[in-house]
Amino acid sequence: MAELSLLSYKPGNSYLHRIDIRCKIGLLLLINIVGLQSSVWGLLTTTLLLSAVFLHLRLSLVTILFQTRLFYLLLLFVFISRAVYIPGESLITLFQISVSREGVLSASVYCWRLIVVLFTGIIFISTSRSADIKAGIAWFFKPVPLIPEKRVAVMISLMIRFLPIILEQAKEISEAQKARAVERIKNPVKRLVIFTVPLMRKTFEAADRYIIAMEARCYSEDRTDPDMELKRQDGILILIAVPVVIGLLLV
């Protein structure tokens, strides 16, 4: 289970661990806005900042790249789609499909943006307890009418909490199937089916077990939330982050 640390909370006492969760959620939104909206220079600055945070948290970039390898398949699909779709000066033409220079550049930047969003999410999840996330989300939704803020917060925090467990089960099933020579099946659809069916079954069974265990410990939406206290360091962080974000968006 040690491998799960990437997409789960990593206990620690770093600066990011100590920031008030509301500030952290705000910061997450701001960085994602920069990641999705800023120019290449803004994107580069954000990437450097995120790299510094990875070093600060001692998260291994190699491990992260390995564990998020399936995400790059999605990125490859996005890259090819955009490279082909956007018109411009043709770089290469295969079977009457042309890949343009502008398309490649645009696709590269687009994929870069998605990587920034992914890495920001990893940092957020690694440094935030699900109970804190729940309390923070409930705080943000509280003034919004017609939204049951506690229920929404519980659903989001449970999803974040149990995502690593689903991934662990996927890994177990994959290893068990490899041990039975699943690679010899060449049909990708058949392989997807024999992988997905047991994964779904195991996920629902695990969900059942967790529900029973949580019920046995009197779980409810109305529980004592973690203490949230805005400290001086949180105020300073926001005062620095907001102008920096505006600056990066204007660059």
Add this chain to the structure above:
Amino acid sequence: MTKIAIKGLSHLYPDGHCGIRNINLQIQPGELVVIAGQNGSGKTTLCKHINGLLKPTSGNVFIGDLQVDRNPSKARQLVGMVFQNADSQIVGETVSSDIAFGPENLGLKRAEINARVKKIIQIVGLDGKEDNSPHTLSGGEKRKLAIAGVLAMNPEIIIFDEPFANLDYPGSVQILDQIVMLHQTQRTIIIITHELEKIISLASRLVILKDGELAKEGIPSTIIKDVEQFGIREPCSSKLGYGLQSWRN
């Protein structure tokens, strides 16, 4: 302290399979009862009724004056359950946050929760691991954490479902020590197991289930010679004529 009274309890699963049938049983305060039986004999189903996790098809479970199916939430405060698979019971991201999970659900004040967590970490011997991720703990430590999570809710009755499953010898002895320590605090302890060897010398009563029915109950030393007819292995010490020996010696 409260008594458990099970009256004519039956449970049919939605697929028509009978979990337990017409169980009548009383457990006195402070008892250490072992519920034994083959796989599928209904042990866990019975205990989930005591904890209010299942609703009876017929019959009732009372904890003192409380009818469990009428107020399962209150029953869960009185009856803590340590599950067979500790991994499924651990929901916190750190040892201390997992122990705090139960008291947080009870809506206790943060200061009270912190005090309980601190005290219970010492009781179960997980000092120094407060901020560790539960997944980095050994099997025995995970089981201790599961016990700590239940203890933090301060229940009067604790049910252990197969407490020795998947544990090595030192891990089993550690859990035995925890059970003895809890029993010494006058709590009622119920242990579900088919491995009598490890626990039976400490039990005040043995209850045997077979095919969902209560097949036999009594003082362990008087019925231990009959257990093999119900698919449970008689402890070695008893077979060899040395009576019921504790694993803690």
